[in-house]
Amino acid sequence: EYPDRPLDGGTTPNSRGKSVSHMLLEVPGADLSHVFCTKDAAPVIKSYSPELIVQVLEESYSVREEDKKIIASKVLAEVDKWLERFDCLVIGPGLGRDPFLLDCVTEIIRHARKSNIPIVIDGDGIFLVTNHLELVSGYALAVLTPNINEYKRLVQKVPSSEVNNDDATRQVLSLAKQ
Known part of the structure; x- marks a missing residue:
């Protein structure tokens, strides 16, 4: 039995990055890949492979300023309920630079660290980490691929x-x- 290996995706223009990451995970034999992405990106990502489990998250352009805190806590709660099932996270391919999503992913990384989940960071995840080095500093289970x-x-x-x-x-x- 192969481990679940989730991907943390992002936005529509960048949906290909998430699917390529999934295909790379299939090479060593990953059984399942969960992709967390925006509503607009979900149909495109679902079309790449029946093996993908697509989880839809909100994006800032669709969230009013006064609702961002509530939506962010819902996003984190949704990802948190899956975290214990994951053997690793891939963060960044196709993520984009939406400030709301980057804030959510920052918290996801913090929660993954607390749970000692290995994290591979690429693409826009590198952009995020470059601006928040504390997310990976001293964390031996983080792999950056700049x-x-x-x-x-x-x-x-x-x-x-x-x-x-x-x-x-x-x-x-x-x-x-x-």
Whole structure:
């Protein structure tokens, strides 16, 4: 029996990232993939594979300012009830940069950390972490997969660190220990 491996998705223009992540998870034999995404992205994501379990979440453009706190707590409660069943989270592919969703995902990462759930962070998840290093700092179960530009932005955010083009490998290993 293979573990459940959820994906944390995002918005319609970025729906392909979530489905590609799911397909990559199938290679090592993941049994189920849960994708948390916006209402608009759900039909597109569902069409990629019958193996996907799609969970619909709200996006800020559809939430009034005065309702955001209530909706955010509902989003977190929805994801929380599934967290104990997951063996890992993939956060970022297709997420987008909607501030409301990023705030929700920030809390999801915090809850996953408390539960010691491994997290793979890519795409817009890297953008989120770059602006909130405390989400992954000291968490050995977090794996970041930045491209070269994301890597440089990450390094620039780490105190007393600057991009070392001559020995990037050693720098990455050093940063990974933080």
